[in-house]
Amino acid sequence: MLWPAPDLPTRYTPGHMPDALLPCPSPAPDAPQPPDAERVRGRAFALAAVIQRAFLEQASLPAEQYDEYIATLRSWIAERSLGSAFEADEQEFIDTPQGQLDPKETSDATWLSEGLGVLAWALSVADLPAHDEQVDLFALHEVLGFLDDVPPTLEPPRLRAPAELARMHGQLVGIHWRLREFRLRPGPLDFSAFAARRLAFGRFDIDLDGVALAEGDLAVDDGPLQHAHTGSVQNAASIAFERHRAIEWLADARVAYARVDTPT
Numbered sequence: 001m002l003w004p005a006p007d008l009p010t011r012y013t014p015g016h017m018p019d020a021l022l023p024c025p026s027p028a029p030d031a032p033q034p035p036d037a038e039r040v041r042g043r044a045f046a047l048a049a050v051i052q053r054a055f056l057e058q059a060s061l062p063a064e065q066y067d068e069y070i071a072t073l074r075s076w077i078a079e080r081s082l083g084s085a086f087e088a089d090e091q092e093f094i095d096t097p098q099g100q101l102d103p104k105e106t107s108d109a110t111w112l113s114e115g116l117g118v119l120a121w122a123l124s125v126a127d128l129p130a131h132d133e134q135v136d137l138f139a140l141h142e143v144l145g146f147l148d149d150v151p152p153t154l155e156p157p158r159l160r161a162p163a164e165l166a167r168m169h170g171q172l173v174g175i176h177w178r179l180r181e182f183r184l185r186p187g188p189l190d191f192s193a194f195a196a197r198r199l200a201f202g203r204f205d206i207d208l209d210g211v212a213l214a215e216g217d218l219a220v221d222d223g224p225l226q227h228a229h230t231g232s233v234q235n236a237a238s239i240a241f242e243r244h245r246a247i248e249w250l251a252d253a254r255v256a257y258a259r260v261d262t263p264t
Contacts, residue, residue, distance in 0.1 A: 042085030
């Protein structure tokens with residue numbers, strides 16, 4: 001999919017006139033539909049709630065303490081009228097009684113924090129850590145105002161400019177591609193030179209400005225990818241997948257978040 005051009009409006013409001021003569025055209029049925037800032041904030045809160053539920057499951061709290069935590073979470077969701085921000089599977093996940101969640105689904109849900117980091121970045125309230133460094137979930141909760149009465153930094157929510165989102169999209173796609181490629185064909189690659197040729201993945205150029213490299217390749221464990229510990233590479237790949245999913249959803253929110261494709 002193509003990201004909307006930075007110099008064109010990404011959303012149309014009924015009655016908006018782009019110039020004095022022509023009415024605003026309706027988007028083509030198959031045109032990407034980026035979410036507005038309010039929807040991105042709602043998606044961030046929904047992910048934060050799902051992640052919180054997953055950690056509550058892993059904590060194996062006494063029943064009374066768990067009930068208190070989950071009651072607070074549900075009350076906060078209701079008070080902020082966030083019900084519509086949740087996808088059906090997410091609401092079911094939160095409502096599942098303690099001790100009955102699938103362990104793999106619970107583990108997968110904790111990784112959603114990496115996508116949450118991308119949404120927080122898009123809302124201009126957090127920086128995104130390096131590609132092999134996990135986000136600080138507690139810090140994200142603080143800047144997003146998760147479970148607070150009033151989110152201090154998101155009133156009103158604002159998204160980064162389309163050009164910034166497009167640049168991050170190309171970067172995250174490129175990083176994810178390199179890690180997938182390495183899994184299929186382990187070995188060195190002059191990733192810097194490869195990206196400099198402005199080759200595109202799908203239709204997106206790779207922008208490695210600010211990405212840590214070593215010997216021309218993607219850096220993991222402060223060295224070239226081929227010398228990194230297997231566990232570190234797997235960790236970076238998991239980070240890359242979740243961040244790629246989030247940036248794809250920011251490009252086109254027609255598909256449910258859980259079903260967003262991550263083509264490389």
